[in-house]
Amino acid sequence: MTAKIFIDGEHGTTGLQIRTRMAGRRDVELLSIPEAERRNAAMREDLLNSADIAILCLPDDASREAVSMLAGNNRVRVIDTSTAYRVDPSWAYGFAEMDKAQADKIKSARHVANPGCYPTGAVGLIRPLRAAGLLPDGYPVTVNAVSGYTGGGKQLIAQMEDQSRDDAVSANNFLYGLTLKHKHVPEMKVHGQLDRAPLFSPSVGRFAQGMIVQVPLFLEDLKDGATMESIHATLVGHYAGQDIVTVVSLEESKALPRVDAEELVGQDTMKLFVFGTPGGAHVNLVALLDNLGKGASGAAVQNMDLMLSA
Ligand SMILES: NC(=O)C1=CN([C@@H]2O[C@H](COP(=O)(O)OP(=O)(O)OC[C@H]3O[C@@H](n4cnc5c(N)ncnc54)[C@H](OP(=O)(O)O)[C@@H]3O)[C@@H](O)[C@H]2O)C=CC1
Numbered sequence: 001m002t003a004k005i006f007i008d009g010e011h012g013t014t015g016l017q018i019r020t021r022m023a024g025r026r027d028v029e030l031l032s033i034p035e036a037e038r039r040n041a042a043m044r045e046d047l048l049n050s051a052d053i054a055i056l057c058l059p060d061d062a063s064r065e066a067v068s069m070l071a072g073n074n075r076v077r078v079i080d081t082s083t084a085y086r087v088d089p090s091w092a093y094g095f096a097e098m099d100k101a102q103a104d105k106i107k108s109a110r111h112v113a114n115p116g117c118y119p120t121g122a123v124g125l126i127r128p129l130r131a132a133g134l135l136p137d138g139y140p141v142t143v144n145a146v147s148g149y150t151g152g153g154k155q156l157i158a159q160m161e162d163q164s165r166d167d168a169v170s171a172n173n174f175l176y177g178l179t180l181k182h183k184h185v186p187e188m189k190v191h192g193q194l195d196r197a198p199l200f201s202p203s204v205g206r207f208a209q210g211m212i213v214q215v216p217l218f219l220e221d222l223k224d225g226a227t228m229e230s231i232h233a234t235l236v237g238h239y240a241g242q243d244i245v246t247v248v249s250l251e252e253s254k255a256l257p258r259v260d261a262e263e264l265v266g267q268d269t270m271k272l273f274v275f276g277t278p279g280g281a282h283v284n285l286v287a288l289l290d291n292l293g294k295g296a297s298g299a300a301v302q303n304m305d306l307m308l309s310a
């Protein structure tokens with residue numbers, strides 16, 4: 001049977017990338033809204049209610065509005081790519097590799113919240129260490145990251161690419177979220193299973209897609225005896241049995257002169273690294289992904305496929 005999919009926000013950055021990934025597929029029929037009508041509420045409501053799965057690629061408020069347009073409809077399933085429902089316990093968190101039970105939760109869910117790009121990296125690094133008891137209660141977790149500028153959607157893309165605009169950004173690399181209240185902090189805390197909110201400092205570089213997320217750790221403040229090797233082995237064990245999140249071997253990581261934020265552009269996978277020196281005092285956990293791949297559109301398609309496989 002062909003599943004009817006409506007991408008609300010299909011003409012935006014995330015929506016377009018989902019459409020590209022669906023091209024040529026025979027198992028799905030895309031319901032589409034003309035670009036000029038993208039904000040036509042009556043048309044959107046009609047299309048949303050006609051879909052088997054609605055994928056929302058909208059700002060938070062518009063996502064909430066779309067969900068309210070489906071009130072009373074018990075049939076349509078929803079994947080929301082915004083921040084609106086990511087810590088809502090009645091929504092399944094759409095990070096299938098997060099733990100062994102998550103893929104089945106997504107398969108059977110009516111409502112799936114697609115993770116944020118930065119939390120995909122941060123939760124991917126932190127959660128296995130919390131689950132294994134290596135990262136103790138009270139540990140002050142910090143998360144530093146750089147994203148390609150498509151992470152900021154159409155607005156930031158225009159500011160970075162069109163220098164004639166009044167609000168053009170000329171910087172090649174800038175820090176933001178300087179109040180340390182970024183909207184991804186609650187999501188990192190809840191799904192990273194942290195008891196303290198992490199300190200999160202994001203930045204943007206002058207490249208379209210790609211992302212590096214870093215979680216540096218002091219070994220002496222982890223569970224007694226934690227080493228670079230035991231942390232690496234914990235990550236390897238956690239991600240065994242699937243091929244979307246890979247943990248790079250310590251040998252391979254040791255030989256790397258640098259990590260390129262754009263390495264996984266166009267791919268829907270994520271790589272995790274453990275950097276440091278054997279016997280040293282510190283490790284740096286690093287996640288590498290495409291903000292629009294495993295960080296958004298790739299993950300949404302992965303979640304859709306899980307839901308369709310139920
Ligand atoms: N870009 C990324 O890397 C990631 C994005 N996300 C999330 O995905 C969602 C979409 O982001 P992104 O694609 O980057 O954003 P864009 O700004 O590129 O696209 C958003 C789209 O939604 C449309 N839209 C806005 N308001 C409404 C409304 N009230 N009714 C109907 N359509 C509306 C916009 O139309 P218009 O052109 O008229 O504004 C635009 O087409 C956001 O919640 C974002 O946070 C999640 C992870 C990563």
Ligand SMILES: CC(=O)N[C@@H](CCC(=O)OP(=O)(O)O)C(=O)O
Pocket residue numbers: 081082083115116117118147148149150151152153156184202203204
């Ligand atoms: C570079 C940039 O601006 N990135 C976005 C996050 C992109 C993302 O993950 O989006 P949502 O969580 O909104 O879905 C930001 O920091 O707000």
